[in-house]
Amino acid sequence: MTGAQAILDYLSQQGIDTLFGYPGGAIMPLYDAMLDSPVKHYLCRHEQGAAFAAIGYARSTNNVGVCVATSGPGATNLLTSLADAMLDSVPLVVITGQVARPSMGSDAFQEVDVLGLSLSICKHSMQVMQPEDLLPSLNEAFQLARSGRPGPVLIDVPKDILLGDVPELMALPQVDFQYPKCSDEQIEQANQLLDECTSPVVYVGGGVGMANATQNLRYFIERNNFPVVSTLKGLGSADFRHAGYLGLLGMHGLPAANLAVQQCDLLIVIGARLDDRVTGKLDEFAPNAKLLHIDIDPAEINKRRQADLSLLGDLNQILPQLTALQNKPQWLHTIASLKQQKSWQYADLTKQQSIDAPAMLRSLSNALQADAIVSCDVGQHQMWVAQHMQFNRATQHLSSGGLGTMGFGLPAAIGAQVANPQQQVVAVCGDGSFMMNVQELATLRRYPLPVKIIVLDNQRLGMVKQWQELFHEQRYSETDLSDNPEFSKLAAAFDIASDVITQGEQVAPAIKRMLEHKGAYLLHVRLNTTDNVWPIVPPNTANHQMWEKPQCTS
Amino acid sequence: MHQLTLLLNNAPAALERVLQVTRYRGFVLESCDVRTEQNNLTVKMQVSGSRPVSLLTSQLNKLHDLEELCLTSLCSSVGDSDEQPVVRLAAGC
Known part of the structure; x- marks a missing residue:
């Protein structure tokens, strides 16, 4: 059995039926073996998207997410997602192909020291240098990823080990983890x-x-x-x-x-x-x-x-x-x-010209099924989601917390929808963040997945703009995104239905149409460019000295 | 100044990881001695830093390739050292 076949057999035996990834030179043997394996691979359109999808899969199920990529640029494209998983304690196993052992260390084509690059952003990183170490390392990686405080584990496998024979693992050793206990x-x-x-x-x-x-x-x-x-x-x-x-x-x-x-x-x-x-x-x-x-x-x-x-x-x-x-x-x-x-007084959307984001998100929250999963990107909209939407389980709210990674929302929603095909999955994105992994619209179309996307568009890099306004004397530097593409046309290019709303009274019917639509859908919501997130605790300030809206808008 | 003695699995990058954690958590490496014995590395290093050394040892303790860690805090006066073995609390956490 080749190393590539052994990896897929191991995954299959462990009940892992889903991979996210992107093929390339060094990982090709694994992709070849996939053709004969029951493990289902989801092709994303960027390795970062694939790894965020694996994170969405992991966070929405509390299981390990698995992602594969090739050496060099495939591996470096994963690094942001590894850091994201590390800071949010997400159990992830990431398998990267490496150039063949005889070429390692020679600056070979698409060779990069991913082991070294990954050390500070992974719970653990391994490089398989002997065929007999492949399966024990993989087994250890899965146990490590989910043990204690979970986190990402990288396993780098040279191409010649993927191609060559590896000994079968007769018994799966259990790693002896010592957990802390209180007296x-x-x-x-x-x-x-x-x-x-x-x-x-x-x-x-x-x-x-x-x-x-x-x-x-x-x-x-x-x-x-x-x-x-x-x-x-x-x-x-x-x-x-x-x-x-x-x-x-x-x-x-x-x-x-x-x-x-x-x-x-x-x-x-x-x-x-x-x-x-x-x-x-x-x-x-x-x-x-x-x-x-x-x-x-x-x-x-x-x-x-x-x-x-x-x-x-x-x-x-x-x-x-x-x-x-x-x-x-x-x-x-x-x-x-x-x-x-201090209860929040929501604006009456039916009486408003413009759309109030907190009121819209509360309205969305009320319209969703009780087990709906919501992912979001990073910025103002992320904070509005956290403040105004309600969740019955932590697995229903997928948000990049520790690293604060823009571009998280769409691929995370894809992973969550793959893992939970019967549940509503909604990605609430900002116009800035959405553009960071917009290529994953192609993944939605490919499978096809009925993810609903809401782009809250204030034509600004909103949170940075808010800080420039409040703490940098309104000196706006590179936060005007009014030259974004027309999002509904972008959706149409991927055969995704869409709608655009600009007024409060349109919110409820638009949400209803979106949720009733069978397939993927993009709802483009135009917001005022001036809206900010309240309250805010200014830098180096105690939390009780937060600025609430009334004090700051006077 | 603190002296740390670490017993590590001699895995690829195990030593690099120790050095990265030491730097990232705000400590400066003053000296380092590494010996290989079969499948293990013994690392004796002296580090300095203004933060409590427990912030470093608690992070080193999380490294999967770490088998043992012993801390000796070196006081300023010669001969006044206080050896404190640090119990490894949570492998794999």
């Missing part, structure tokens, strides 16, 4: 902290969904009536219908979420890393709070803020042990007032 004493101390506090807030991160701990989290929250805030990646884990649910916190967090955290005396951080976009000015973040930090990754404890107590390990084992019961009516009353006082 009974630490659990007791945590319960004591819960017992003693007067104003707790639960801060939910992406680790909850990835640990499949949503149910235990919700039980922990409901049982104690905890107020709860969420990071971008945490959205969907806590139940948005919970009375104390306050939504997104941080730089573009909702006012009630940020104010509650600033006032609390115990912050219970679960599966999160106190990222700078969350904390704002770090030494003024949650200034009155003790910090109880619960996570799988010891390196996140005390990284940005000292924890008063940390619990390391599997959330599904830890959360059920936190049994201290809360009854803090005064604090819950404060939270309820805050939530009511």
Whole structure:
């Protein structure tokens, strides 16, 4: 059996039936073997698109996504996606072809040191130098990608190993991972902290969904009536219908979420890393709070803020042990007032000339099926999605958080639709981001996939423009995108149906038409060029000093 | 100044990865001694930096090719060193 056949056999045995990728010289043996394999390959139109599709597949299913590419430019085109997966802890196995071993190190055609390039943006990187190492390395890669805190693993395979014979793997060795565990004493101390506090807030991160701990989290929250805030990646884990649910916190967090955290005396951080976009000015973040930090990754404890107590390990084992019961009516009353006082007043779209993006996205959210998956790009529209759309599971909200990669939305939606063929999948894109992986419209047509695309078009690189307006004295530099192509014509070139709307009253019927359409669809939504995301916490400012719309538009 | 002794699997790029993590997490390599023994590399390195060294050791601990890590914090006065073996908490995390 050749190395290429062995890889596909291994994938098949592991129940992995989907690959995303792009062929080329060094990886050709694998593509040749695909012709005789049940594993289905989805051809994207750029390696970055293929890897984002694998990320969309992984994030929408909580399974490992797999991507393949050739050496040289194929491999370098993957790097942005590897970094994206690393910063958002996405389980990904990426297989790259390499030039044949005798040519390695000679600056051969399409040779690049992808192993070296990938080291700092992968959980682990391997290069297979002996045929007998191929299958053990692949097996290790899959286990590593999903173990503990998940992440991307790269496996670089020289062409001659793909072409040559490899020994079969008789038994699949299990890698012996040692997971951190917290002691009974630490659990007791945590319960004591819960017992003693007067104003707790639960801060939910992406680790909850990835640990499949949503149910235990919700039980922990409901049982104690905890107020709860969420990071971008945490959205969907806590139940948005919970009375104390306050939504997104941080730089573009909702006012009630940020104010509650600033006032609390115990912050219970679960599966999160106190990222700078969350904390704002770090030494003024949650200034009155003790910090109880619960996570799988010891390196996140005390990284940005000292924890008063940390619990390391599997959330599904830890959360059920936190049994201290809360009854803090005064604090819950404060939270309820805050939530009511700061609730978002949505514009009435039927009475508006222009389209208000928050109101439109809330309207979209209400129109979608309960299990719909929404991906987005990066920028203003991404923050509006996080603020105003509601998700029942973290796997339904695909957003590039840590790396903030423009061009993420469309290919991620493609991967999500492949993984979830029966579910509605919507990509909410900005006009800037959409153009960054627009070639993937060809992938939509090829398979064909019924992804719905909404391009929120303010003819600007909106978030950069917002910062230039607010913090760079309105000196607009290279953020005018008014020369974008006509998006509906672009869609038509790929046989994708489309619509353009410019007025509030068009929103509801346009969303309805889009969702009723059987195939892929592009809805081009023209927005005012001047709209900004509110609130915003200015740089080096405490979160409670956020600028809310009324203060800033006067 | 801190002295770290690492036992690594002698895998391709294992040493590069240690050096990358050290630089990226804000530490300067002052000296480094590497020995190969069968399938392992023993790396003794001295690093300096203004951040708590735990921010470095916790990241090194995550490297899949790391078998053992031992930290010796070197104090300024000669002979006043305090050896603290750092238990590896989370392979593969």
